[in-house]
Amino acid sequence: MSAANDRDDEVNVPLQAMPKASDLDTVLNDKNVELGGARAGETRAVQPAKKIVIPAYIIIPIWMACSISVILYNKYVYSSLDFPYPVFLTTYHLAFASVGTRVLQRTTNLVDGAKDIQMTRDQWMRTILPIGALFSGSLILSNFAYLSLSVSFIQMLKAFTPVAILLISFAFRIQEANRRLMLIVCMISFGCAMAAYGELHFEMIGFIAQCAAVGFEASRLVMIQILLHGMKMDPIVSLHYYAPVCAVINACIIPFTEGFAPFMHLDRLGAFVLFTNAGIAFALNVSAVFLISVGSGLILTLAGVFKDILLISGSVLMFGSSITATQVFGYSVALGGLILFKTAGSK
Numbered sequence: 001m002s003a004a005n006d007r008d009d010e011v012n013v014p015l016q017a018m019p020k021a022s023d024l025d026t027v028l029n030d031k032n033v034e035l036g037g038a039r040a041g042e043t044r045a046v047q048p049a050k051k052i053v054i055p056a057y058i059i060i061p062i063w064m065a066c067s068i069s070v071i072l073y074n075k076y077v078y079s080s081l082d083f084p085y086p087v088f089l090t091t092y093h094l095a096f097a098s099v100g101t102r103v104l105q106r107t108t109n110l111v112d113g114a115k116d117i118q119m120t121r122d123q124w125m126r127t128i129l130p131i132g133a134l135f136s137g138s139l140i141l142s143n144f145a146y147l148s149l150s151v152s153f154i155q156m157l158k159a160f161t162p163v164a165i166l167l168i169s170f171a172f173r174i175q176e177a178n179r180r181l182m183l184i185v186c187m188i189s190f191g192c193a194m195a196a197y198g199e200l201h202f203e204m205i206g207f208i209a210q211c212a213a214v215g216f217e218a219s220r221l222v223m224i225q226i227l228l229h230g231m232k233m234d235p236i237v238s239l240h241y242y243a244p245v246c247a248v249i250n251a252c253i254i255p256f257t258e259g260f261a262p263f264m265h266l267d268r269l270g271a272f273v274l275f276t277n278a279g280i281a282f283a284l285n286v287s288a289v290f291l292i293s294v295g296s297g298l299i300l301t302l303a304g305v306f307k308d309i310l311l312i313s314g315s316v317l318m319f320g321s322s323i324t325a326t327q328v329f330g331y332s333v334a335l336g337g338l339i340l341f342k343t344a345g346s347k
C-alpha cells in the first residue's frame with residue numbers, strides 16, 4: 001500500500017484533524033498583475049492566484065475511484081502477479097510521491113501551502129521525523145496484512161481506527177470521555193469483533209499486523225494534533241514533507257526484510273504496472289486536495305462509507321473474497337458508530 005492508501009484511511013480520522021477549506025490560505029501570485037499598462041510612479045496591485053475548484057459531483061467520484069483502484073491494484077500486484085514485497089512497493093510509491101510533489105511545486109500552485117510553513121531543523125526532528133516513522137510503520141504493516149488477509153476483512157478492521165484514536169486521546173487527556181464517545185467506542189468495537197468472528201479465512205499473523213497498523217496510524221493522527229497544532233498542511237503538503245522521510249526509512253528496512261528479492265523479480269511487473277500503480281496512488285493524494293474544499297463533513301463521511309462498501313464488493317468480485325452474514329451485520333454496526341464519530345466533531 002502506498003502513502004495514498006493511507007490517505008484512503010483519512011476517512012477514519014476525526015473531523016477536527018482533517019484540513020478544512022478555511023485552512024487553505026489565499027495563494028498570491030509571485031508576479032504583480034497590472035491592468036491597462038503601467039504608469040509612472042504607480043504601484044501595481046497584487047492579485048490572488050486563481051485556484052482550481054472542481055465541483056463535488058465530479059471530485060468525489062474521482063476520489064472514490066482512485067481510492068478503490070489503489071487498494072485493488074496493490075492486492076492484484078501482491079496476489080495475481082505474485083510480487084509479495086510490500087516494503088519495496090511502499091518505498092517505491094513514496095519515492096514516486098517525493099518526486100511528484102516537487103514537480104507540482106515547480107509547475108502548479110497545489111503545493112504553495114509549503115511556503116507558509118517555516119520548518120527549522122529542530123522542528124523537523126521533533127515533528128516530521130517521528131510522525132513519518134509512525135506513518136512508515138503503518139504503511140508497511142497494513143500492506144503486509146494484504147499478503148494473508150482479504151481486502152474486505154482488512155477494510156472492516158480499519159473501521160476500528162476511530163476507537164484507537166479515542167483511546168489514545170483519552171490516555172493523553174486530549175479529549176474527555178463522555179457518554180456519546182463511549183457509545184461510539186462500544187458500537188465500533190462490537191462491530192469489528194463480529195466482523196473478525198465471522199471471517200472464514202482468519203490468519204493470525206495478518207490480523208496482528210493489521211491491528212498494529214491501526215495502532216500506528218491512530219498514534220500518528222493523534223501526534224499530528226499534538227505536534228502540528230496550528231500548522232496548516234493539506235494532504236499534498238503533508239505528502240511533500242513525509243514522503244521523503246518514509247521512503248528513506250522504508251529503504252533502510254528492505255535489506256532486513258525482503259533483501260534483493262524484489263529487484264530480482266521486477267520483471268513480473270514491468271514498466272507499465274510500476275508506473276500506473278504509483279501514478280494512481282499519487283493521483284489519490286492530489287484528488288484529496290480538491291476533496292477537502294467541497295461538501296460538508298457529513299457528505300464526505302457518507303462518501304467514504306459508500307466507497308468502502310464498493311471496495312468490499314469489488315474485492316468479492318475480483319478476488320472471490322467470502323463474506324458472511326455475521327460480518328455484514330458487524331460491519332454495519334461499526335459503520336453506524338463511524339458515522340456518529342465523524343458527526344460528533346461538528347456538534
